Amino acid sequence: MSLTLYGYWRSSASYRLRIALNLKGVAFEQKPVDLRTGAQRDPDFRTFQPQGFVPALVDETGALIQSPAILEWIDETWPDPAFLPGNARERARLRAYAAVIGCDIHPIQNLSVLQYIKAELDADQTAVQAWARHWITNGLTALETMAAQDDRGGPFLWGKAPTMADIYLVPQMYNARRFGVDMEALPRLVAADDAARAHPAFEAAAPENQPDxxxxxx
Amino acid sequence: MSLTLYGYWRSSASYRLRIALNLKGVAFEQKPVDLRTGAQRDPDFRTFQPQGFVPALVDETGALIQSPAILEWIDETWPDPAFLPGNARERARLRAYAAVIGCDIHPIQNLSVLQYIKAELDADQTAVQAWARHWITNGLTALETMAAQDDRGGPFLWGKAPTMADIYLVPQMYNARRFGVDMEALPRLVAADDAARAHPAFEAAAPENQPDxxxxxx
Structure with missing residues (x-):
């Protein structure tokens, strides 16, 4: 299988997929889609991603879109190392971590929403930053509580090995730092993020290490 | 197993879980959480849902949170009828439908976000409605394109039987109507939504049929 990731160096959802493929040891080619020039709105790109969002993962069979769906597909296609626990109840808990970030934080602080509040609701740069900080802080504060409830001794968010939770956490913490979120109240998340970023699969996936x-x- | 759903009659994510449990033929009790009076911020409720969001699904073992995670758990725990296809590639495609709604539409038009743009960005009622319509229209337009690409002959969104895609679609179409989204350009979604709402599992889950x-x- 020959995989091509259409993504952007600073896109959270692209960053998740880079981490996931690296963790599985799966090789992939990158095709940068420059969000600053609107390349994601190109009609050719939109034939396989009608939302005009990155990422898309393309192989000989066609395109896969939406990182939550693609991450499950990666985990099903290359089962080792597993991103999710073997027990259904624990899987549900771990997927809740993913959903807090993937549904309730990231989309609300994403580029298209920030552009809308600027253009349509006259938000200035301070209000835009406050917006992003508000939603990131709310979500990560809940996640910090969940991590305390589930305490598995670290170093990763769900214990001794990286899981789906870390794949979502690390890109979101990157955004948290970008928007100046106060990390003092998030010690468990900070520790897990530090541990994960020191892992080679995460390091190779970091935004600053991408070709674009x-x-x-x- | 004795299941209690903490939800709200008009909450999309609660609506999804009601549909899912009904489709599996699983009995559950309902505990309404009145979002209008802020009952979701009650400290007792937040011990198991630290975000202060509905729904939560509680059994003898504890609480499950985040509808995307709970829907996967329901499908794993009661495999018949399956919410997802047997083939990994098709599962990925179907989960992309879920993510378009669950990540890129619903959280952005959710109550807490609408309250923020009103309170912090001085959006008036017209601007709030325009906001909700914008994100719902964008997402559903992409989904309409995806449904045309995948055409499986209906009547449901993914063919002859209801799937995870319909579980997400129907509550989102309910919101689309609430916010006055123009449905003319979404014929496939309208047809799938009509078919699903005529199904007894969906009908029993409809907001207007709930105790609260x-x-x-x-």
Whole structure:
């Protein structure tokens, strides 16, 4: 199978897929889609991603879209190492971590929403930053509580090995830092994020290490 | 197993779980959480749902949260009828339908976000409605394209039987009507939604048929 990831260096959802493929040891090619120039709205790209969002993962059979769906597909296609626990109840708990970030934080602080509040609701740069910080802080604070309830001794968010939870956490913490979220109240998440970022699969997936990242990393 | 659903009659994510449990023929009790009075912020409720969101599904073992995670758990626990196809690639495609709604539409038009744009960004009622319509229209338009690409002959969104896609679609179409989204350009979604709402599992789950719905259904 020959995999091509259409993504963007700083896109959270692209970052998740890079981590996931690296964890499975699956090789992939990257085709950067430059969100700053609107390349995601190109009609050719939209034939396989009608929302005009990155990422898309393309192989000989066609395109897969939506990172939550693709992550499950990656885990089903290359089962080792597993992203989810073997027990249905624990899987549900772990998928709840993913959903807190994937549904209730990330889409609300995503580029298209920030552009709308600027253009349509006259939000200035301060209000835009406050918006992003608000939703990220709310979601991560809940996740910090969940991590305390589930305490598995670290170093990763769900114990000794990286899981689906870390795949979502690390890109969201990257955004949290970008928007100046106060990390003091999130010690468990900070520790798990630090541990994960030191892992080679996560390091190779980091935004600043991607071919389309600007030289200064910003 | 004795199941209690903490939800709200008009909450999309609660509606999804009601449909899912009905499709599996699983009995559950309902405990309404009145979002209008802020009951979701009650400290007792937040011990098992730290975000202060509905729904939560509680049994003898504890609470499950986040509808995307709970829907997968329901499908794993009661495999028949299956919510997802047997083939990994088709599962990925179907889960993409769920994610378009569950990540990119619903959270952005959810109550807490609408309250924020009103309170913090001075959006008036017209701007709030336009906001909700914008995100719902964007997402459903992409979904309409996906449904045309995947055409499986109906009557449901993914062919002859209800699937995870319909479980997400029907509550989102309910919201689309509430916010006055133009349905003319969404014929496939309208047809699938009509078919699903005529199914007894969906009908019993409809907001207006819940114990906490006001008598006039609004």
């Amino acid at each position: 990242a600007p030289e200064d990393g910003h | 719905a006001p008598e006039d259904g609004h």
